[in-house]
Amino acid sequence: MKYRLDYKEEQEQELEVLKSIYPDELEGEGEFRITLIPEEQDSSTPLVLALRIKYTPTYPEEIPEISLEVLEGSLEENEHDKLYTDLTNMARDSIGIAMVFTLSSFLKDSLTTFVIERQEQRKKVEEDRIRKEIEEEQAKFQGTRVTIASFLEWRENFEREIAEREKTTKSLTLLRKEELRRNKLTGRQLFEQDEALARSDVTFMEEGDVTVDISLFEREFDMESEDDENSVLDLVRSSTD
CATH class of the missing domain: 1.20.5 (Single alpha-helices involved in coiled-coils or other helix-helix interfaces)
Known part of the structure; x- marks a missing residue:
């Protein structure tokens, strides 16, 4: 096994290559970060991360110190853990060679996948909401x-x-x-009730109304009846004579 004394030189060479690839995204020297934006970005929920790298004394014969920094948007805890685990495993598989570009490319692709999955999930939620509204509206007419x-x-x-x-x-x-x-009322009670009602109507008559004395009509009727009877008697007497 070759004993390597030029770790620092290899680190400097890799850093120069990374600066040419990421002229605006890379910041720092021995401890640096690379800003990574997904190939497909969601304007409503943008996601931007930075891959932070710190060279160890014997890098690349050992993995560097790796961490993730969210610059824009958010990561769920399970998403962060998955990214970190995948990056660490990839770094272990790359021991002995410069690996930062490989790690940053993998992270950028993973962010793009996250964005696409989030878009599809949001689209599915919206489609389910619309379908539910349509079904509820149709149910009003279908019963x-x-x-x-x-x-x-x-x-x-x-x-x-x-x-x-x-x-x-x-x-x-x-x-x-x-x-x-x-x-139930007797006939007499009904009669008395009707007579009482008839009399009570007088109390509701307005000023100027003409009252009618029913007894006058009764007397007049009796007189006419008596005259009719007298006329009949006169006819009988004249016929007998």
Whole structure:
């Protein structure tokens, strides 16, 4: 195994290559960060991360110190853990060679996948919401689907309701008859009640109304009857003569 004394030189050479690849994205020297923007970005929920690298004394014979920094947007805890685990495993597989570009390319591709998955998930949620609204709107016109079980339940409830109504109606009818029986008036009571009502109407007559004395009509009727009787007697007497 070759004993290497030029780790520092290899690190400087890799850093120069990285600066040419990421002229605006790379910041720092022995401890640096590379800003990574996904190939497909979501304007409503943008996601930008930085890969932070710190060279160890014997890098690349050992993995560097790796960390992730969220510059824009957010990462779920499980997403962060998955990215870090994948980067660490990839770094272990790359021991002995310069690996930062490989790690940064992998991270950029992973961010792009995250963005696409989030877009698809948001689209699915929106489609489910619209479909639910359409189904609810259609249900207003279609009504409830009738099954044998639901029909039998409806008929049982309907028959029970009819029976209760009939029972209530019979009870009210009996109560009404009993009330009429208890409050039944005699002919004299009805007459007195009608006479009292007729007299009570006088109290509601307005000023200037003409009152009518019924007794005058009764006397006049008696007088006319008496005149008719006298006329008949006169005719009988004249015929006998």
